[in-house]
Amino acid sequence: MLDKLHRLPTIAEGITRMAVDELDARLIRLFTEEPRIGVMEASRRLGVARGTVQARLDRLQADGVVRGFGPQVDPAALGYPVTAFATLEIRQGRGRDVRAHLATVPELLEMHTVTGSGDMLCRIVASSNADLQHVIDRLVDFDGIVRTSTMIALENPIPLRVVQLAEAAAQARAEG
Amino acid sequence: MLDKLHRLPTIAEGITRMAVDELDARLIRLFTEEPRIGVMEASRRLGVARGTVQARLDRLQADGVVRGFGPQVDPAALGYPVTAFATLEIRQGRGRDVRAHLATVPELLEMHTVTGSGDMLCRIVASSNADLQHVIDRLVDFDGIVRTSTMIALENPIPLRVVQLAEAAAQARAEG
DNA sequence: ATAATACTGGGCGAGATGTCCAGCGTAATC
DNA sequence: GATTACGCTGGACATCTCGCCCAGTATTAT
Numbered sequence: 001m002l003d004k005l006h007r008l009p010t011i012a013e014g015i016t017r018m019a020v021d022e023l024d025a026r027l028i029r030l031f032t033e034e035p036r037i038g039v040m041e042a043s044r045r046l047g048v049a050r051g052t053v054q055a056r057l058d059r060l061q062a063d064g065v066v067r068g069f070g071p072q073v074d075p076a077a078l079g080y081p082v083t084a085f086a087t088l089e090i091r092q093g094r095g096r097d098v099r100a101h102l103a104t105v106p107e108l109l110e111m112h113t114v115t116g117s118g119d120m121l122c123r124i125v126a127s128s129n130a131d132l133q134h135v136i137d138r139l140v141d142f143d144g145i146v147r148t149s150t151m152i153a154l155e156n157p158i159p160l161r162v163v164q165l166a167e168a169a170a171q172a173r174a175e176g
Numbered sequence: 177m178l179d180k181l182h183r184l185p186t187i188a189e190g191i192t193r194m195a196v197d198e199l200d201a202r203l204i205r206l207f208t209e210e211p212r213i214g215v216m217e218a219s220r221r222l223g224v225a226r227g228t229v230q231a232r233l234d235r236l237q238a239d240g241v242v243r244g245f246g247p248q249v250d251p252a253a254l255g256y257p258v259t260a261f262a263t264l265e266i267r268q269g270r271g272r273d274v275r276a277h278l279a280t281v282p283e284l285l286e287m288h289t290v291t292g293s294g295d296m297l298c299r300i301v302a303s304s305n306a307d308l309q310h311v312i313d314r315l316v317d318f319d320g321i322v323r324t325s326t327m328i329a330l331e332n333p334i335p336l337r338v339v340q341l342a343e344a345a346a347q348a349r350a351e352g
Numbered sequence: 353a354t355a356a357t358a359c360t361g362g363g364c365g366a367g368a369t370g371t372c373c374a375g376c377g378t379a380a381t382c
Numbered sequence: 383g384a385t386t387a388c389g390c391t392g393g394a395c396a397t398c399t400c401g402c403c404c405a406g407t408a409t410t411a412t
Contacts, residue, residue: 020254028247035246040399049360054401064253070211071204071236072243073338078196078345085290085297087327099333106344111334114261114327121261121327125341151263151290151297157275158287162249165301168282169254216368225391230370355412362404369398374391381386 020065023048025170027056028066029163035069065166080107080125082132083153086139087118094144095119101142107135118149196241199224201346203232204242205339211245241342256283256301258308259329262315263294270320271295277318283311294325 023046030042039057043050060066075083090098095113102108102122109123124139126132132152140148199222206218215233219226236242251259266274271289278284278298285299300315302308308328316324 028249032246032249035244038399039401049362050400051361051402052359055358060247064250067248067250068211069245069247070208071245073204073342074240074243075338075341077240078338078342079348080341080345083288085288103334106340108334109338109341110332110336112259112261112329113331113333114329116325116327118327121329123336149292151292151294153288153290153297155289156286157289158279158284160286160299162251162254162285164282165251165256165285166249166254169256172255214368215370226369227371227392228390231389353412355410357410358408360405360407364403365401367398367400369396371395371397373394376391377389379386379388382384 019173020060020166020169021173022170023052024056024060024065025163025167027053027060028166031069032163075109075125079127082126082129083156084124084126084132084136084150085153086122086124086136086148086150087114087116088120088122088140088145089117089147090119091144091146098142098144102139105135105139108139195349196236196342196345197349198346199228200232200236200241201339201343203229203236204342207245208339251285251301255303258302258305259332260300260302260308260312260326261329262298262300262312262324262326263290263292264296264298264316264321265293265323266295267320267322274318274320278315281311281315284315 026046027042030037030045037045039050039053043053046053057066061068075081088098098120099111102111102120105124107124107126109125111123112121113119114121122139124132124135126135129152132150136148136150202222203218206213206221213221215226215229219229222229233242237244251257264274274296275287278287278296281300283300283302285301287296287298289295290297298315300308300311302311305328308326312324312326
């Protein structure tokens, strides 16, 4: 199991700096490309003992590098093929309330507070361009949101990826 | 296995519209919250036969609703605690080349082409604010990128989430 | 040189997995 | 109304993986 003896990583916003070596990176790549293979098959592919793979996986999870192996759901397949990014400008002091409001909108997939004129950046989805308008209306219909700006995503040439980052981290570490 | 008899979903950018019922939504929620439980335990929790859970999982994956169960890697834990969003304005006709260039930068986690003055929206990470400058330099050092604008993510009050969307889809379907 | 750590390769039992099946209820079709 | 199709049930089965253990060895740091 993941939660047996290891302590949770000290998450202090940036203090976390883990040592990921080349084998870890290969492990991450392997499980990213073929999640279903299991520890046994992975040890064969990587040419290391099963116990090693098991230990590495445990460590990666204990260190927080690997958050988990949850299902990756495709919003488009759920009937929400339209993606958009909206920046919201918030009136001073209304941040907390706005957050709570945004959390209630299911089509809002994630939200960041950011620097710049827009205070919040939201990723939203909709079932159509027409529906997108409804979603935005629902999103913005709240006291404290001053101004909004929306970008509709046309294409996603580079979908979310992290393996190359893990490999970069491993290489950076190897080079000292 | 996932790839046995089912045909791959007809991915035609938006044509995909799957039927996700309430049990599917509960399944997705369950596996999202506790990915390690397995089919057996899931059937107990949901109060349905094991075969049903197995069939549902197969169908969800075959339909593309669930892409897979790959590891969820945390860039911060890898040593990249700083997240930023950059919009790039591209000179006409240089899109393809720019894409290829962007793909080579490991700190670039995802990229969308979007409407508006910025043509591309990039999500990037860095090991520090100072490093962010280097990353952006590397990103932008390419012929065809006219102008850029960067927002640094300060906080992430609503991390990427989809279960509530699946539940909304299930409810929408139930209501006809 | 010595200690600590990590990997190896093996063994162990418990449990889950993938795959069958017959029976049955519901819903759609004729 | 009768028939068909479909999905769920609950049970079976052999196989395999899992999590855990261990002693021996190699590698690294002290």
